[in-house]
Amino acid sequence: MSNNIESHLSEDREFKPSKEFSKKARVSSMAQYKRMHKESVEKPHVFWAREAKELSWDKKWGKVLDWKAPYAKWFVGGKTNVCVNCVDRHVDEGRGNKAAIIWEGEPGDKRTLTYSQLQREVCKFANVLESHGVKSKDRVLIYMPMVVEATVAMLACARIGAVHSIVFGGFSAESIKDRLDDSKATCVITADGGWRRGGVVDLKANVDEALKKDKIVKTVIVLERTRNKVKMKRGRDVWWHDETAKVTGTHKAKSFDSEHPLFILYTSGSTGKPKGILHTTGGYMVNTYATCKYIFDMRDDDVYWCTADVGWITGHSYITYGPMLNGVTQVMYEGAPNFPDFSRFWQIVEDYGVSIFYTAPTAIRAFIKAGDELVEKHDLSSLRLLGTVGEPINPEAWMWYYNKIGGGRCPIVDTWWQTETGAIMISPMPGCTPIRPGTATMPFFGVDAAILDEEGKECKANEGGRLVIRKPWPGMLRTIYGDKKRYKDTYWSDYPGMYTAGDGAIRDKKGNFTIVGRLDDVLNVSGHRLGTAEVESALVSHKAVAEAAVVGRPHEIKGQAVVAFVSLKTGIEGTDELLKEVRNHVGKVIGAIAKPDDVYFTPALPKTRSGKIMRRLLKELVATGKVTGNITTLEDVSVVKSLQKLVKKK
Numbered sequence: 001m002s003n004n005i006e007s008h009l010s011e012d013r014e015f016k017p018s019k020e021f022s023k024k025a026r027v028s029s030m031a032q033y034k035r036m037h038k039e040s041v042e043k044p045h046v047f048w049a050r051e052a053k054e055l056s057w058d059k060k061w062g063k064v065l066d067w068k069a070p071y072a073k074w075f076v077g078g079k080t081n082v083c084v085n086c087v088d089r090h091v092d093e094g095r096g097n098k099a100a101i102i103w104e105g106e107p108g109d110k111r112t113l114t115y116s117q118l119q120r121e122v123c124k125f126a127n128v129l130e131s132h133g134v135k136s137k138d139r140v141l142i143y144m145p146m147v148v149e150a151t152v153a154m155l156a157c158a159r160i161g162a163v164h165s166i167v168f169g170g171f172s173a174e175s176i177k178d179r180l181d182d183s184k185a186t187c188v189i190t191a192d193g194g195w196r197r198g199g200v201v202d203l204k205a206n207v208d209e210a211l212k213k214d215k216i217v218k219t220v221i222v223l224e225r226t227r228n229k230v231k232m233k234r235g236r237d238v239w240w241h242d243e244t245a246k247v248t249g250t251h252k253a254k255s256f257d258s259e260h261p262l263f264i265l266y267t268s269g270s271t272g273k274p275k276g277i278l279h280t281t282g283g284y285m286v287n288t289y290a291t292c293k294y295i296f297d298m299r300d301d302d303v304y305w306c307t308a309d310v311g312w313i314t315g316h317s318y319i320t321y322g323p324m325l326n327g328v329t330q331v332m333y334e335g336a337p338n339f340p341d342f343s344r345f346w347q348i349v350e351d352y353g354v355s356i357f358y359t360a361p362t363a364i365r366a367f368i369k370a371g372d373e374l375v376e377k378h379d380l381s382s383l384r385l386l387g388t389v390g391e392p393i394n395p396e397a398w399m400w401y402y403n404k405i406g407g408g409r410c411p412i413v414d415t416w417w418q419t420e421t422g423a424i425m426i427s428p429m430p431g432c433t434p435i436r437p438g439t440a441t442m443p444f445f446g447v448d449a450a451i452l453d454e455e456g457k458e459c460k461a462n463e464g465g466r467l468v469i470r471k472p473w474p475g476m477l478r479t480i481y482g483d484k485k486r487y488k489d490t491y492w493s494d495y496p497g498m499y500t501a502g503d504g505a506i507r508d509k510k511g512n513f514t515i516v517g518r519l520d521d522v523l524n525v526s527g528h529r530l531g532t533a534e535v536e537s538a539l540v541s542h543k544a545v546a547e548a549a550v551v552g553r554p555h556e557i558k559g560q561a562v563v564a565f566v567s568l569k570t571g572i573e574g575t576d577e578l579l580k581e582v583r584n585h586v587g588k589v590i591g592a593i594a595k596p597d598d599v600y601f602t603p604a605l606p607k608t609r610s611g612k613i614m615r616r617l618l619k620e621l622v623a624t625g626k627v628t629g630n631i632t633t634l635e636d637v638s639v640v641k642s643l644q645k646l647v648k649k650k
């Protein structure tokens with residue numbers, strides 16, 4: 001049996017940035033990239049010290065790195081304040097009147113905050129937190145809509161050394177409770193609601209439910225956003241606007257050790273219990289700063305927009321921290337991409353002249369499904385750089401993004417990273433890396449990425465294996481909060497001294513990394529390994545297909561059979577004829593081995609609220625005919641019922 005993921009897809013389209021883009025970019029040739037990458041990996045102390053010096057420190061570090069695997073300390077002994085670097089530094093350097101956040105609410109209300117105004121808001125809120133007894137290292141749980149105050153709350157925590165732990169606004173009361181139990185947060189920041197697809201998400205009610213039996217939380221600070229009626233518990237619940245009216249808009253920030261905890265963010269693992277990924281101060285700050293500077297090539301006149309929610313790591317590193325550290329102007333949008341219809345994002349790009357746009361493949365596929373007319377009626381000529389993150393992007397969606405959104409002129413940075421890595425790890429350099437649909441390309445500075453087989457040997461070109469990082473990097477997680485053993489076991493025990501990402505990847509002769517997907521999503525068909533993402537990508541490249549999810553089901557002879565759940569573009573009927581065509585199409589793109597044994601046409605796939613397809617459910621469904629696993633994180637629970645019927649009918 002082969003140990004490698006066999007790539008049956010051949011992708012030979014390649015695009016280079018325009019001369020004009022390259023000339024202005026910070027990294028403008030592959031020779032420069034290679035030189036800098038070599039230095040960053042061989043002499044990390046030199047490379048990272050230079051980056052760190054561009055930010056402000058109250059006390060300079062001694063050693064750049066102290067590494068006792070699997071524990072790293074970066075900028076050892078240094079003292080700094082991340083919030084001061086994100087906000088005050090820009091005001092002090094004369095950029096106070098520059099727009100920091102251009103915000104748009106889902107109903108259409110608008111607000112712009114300059115760096116000076118942001119400083120005032122952050123200082124006020126830091127004072128509020130301190131007036132309620134929140135101290136350095138105390139945990140603060142944030143459960144908020146995508147409003148300016150979410151960022152203000154994060155930065156205020158960082159300013160006073162409190163550790164924020166954000167729970168995505170789409171999560172349930174039970175999820176809040178689990179995270180409170182684990183983090184022992186003493187303060188919760190929430191809102192009376194947030195707007196989503198024209199309705200109000202009742203955040204406060206979920207907090208109330210989560211706190212029913214709680215004895216640890218002392219204060220709940222509630223932002224008035226929707227004027228939704230909420231219950232306020234006396235002695236515990238206070239209004240954001242009442243509290244901020246009592247304090248001044250100045251606050252003297254203390255400095256914190258480089259390894260002071262900055263935040264905890266919970267993420268799912270292979271077990272049911274979410275892992276509290278802990279990030280610290282100095283290394284995370286320098287790493288998010290540098291990735292924004294080089295990968296998004298952020299400039300003073302850019303208008304940057306990342307469509308993520310602050311509830312995910314992308315919203316931490318590439319809304320609140322990295323962009324603010326670079327002093328950029330950014331757009332923030334509260335609501336759904338399809339409210340009132342799927343042209344909302346393009347309207348925003350046009351209205352504010354967005355120049356750098358960062359989104360997820362799942363969103364791109366939704367736009368493709370909605371139809372090109374919604375894009376074509378907007379002027380997107382302000383865009384100069386596009387990015388994607390979160391999952392492998394299928395080449396057809398990539399091409400659509402490149403041509404329809406980028407007008408064929410914007411480089412796409414397909415950025416691979418994880419909650420655990422803190423910052424982008426593999427990505428093109430927009431000014432020089434030749435880009436290919438579906439390929440994350442090259443490691444970022446300081447990242448020593450490799451692909452290993454099960455014995456720990458490095459795979460040859462075009463041979464798939466496990467993605468590992470062989471050296472520590474500044475933005476890496478420091479531990480799983482309260483669970484050192486799980487930290488060691490999950491990330492550092494497959495190969496001694498190396499970080500295992502849990503992803504399968506393949507590298508071509510030039511050294512480009514393509515991320516195939518989570519290793520638990522890899523199938524083995526007749527001794528051949530197939531990436532589910534690869535089969536999906538083939539399916540989606542069929543003109544009738546909008547989206548697809550592929551799982552394996554046990555098969556007597558082949559080991560596993562390939563099962564595909566396919567949602568078709570609007571208006572296309574799932575006939576038997578089309579079914580055959582789609583199967584054959586996969587055969588054509590990848591090879592007969594990958595032809596799905598079963599194809600189910602379905603109007604919707606089971607997705608989490610963050611847009612990830614829950615293959616775990618499909619796997620169970622095709623194996624047993626039903627779903628018994630936990631479905632609480634599903635965006636739409638009714639999908640499960642209709643899929644059960646569909647699979648039974650066969």
Ligand code: WT7
Pocket residue numbers: 267313314388389390391392393414415416417418419420440501502503515516517518
């Ligand atoms: C997993 C991490 C990183 C922020 C959002 C997700 C997948 C992420 C890519 C990409 C292929 C990707 C990986 C990774 N992933 N980016 N560009 N190409 N796969 O963060 O929830 O921690 O998920 O997302 O499988 O392990 P996360």
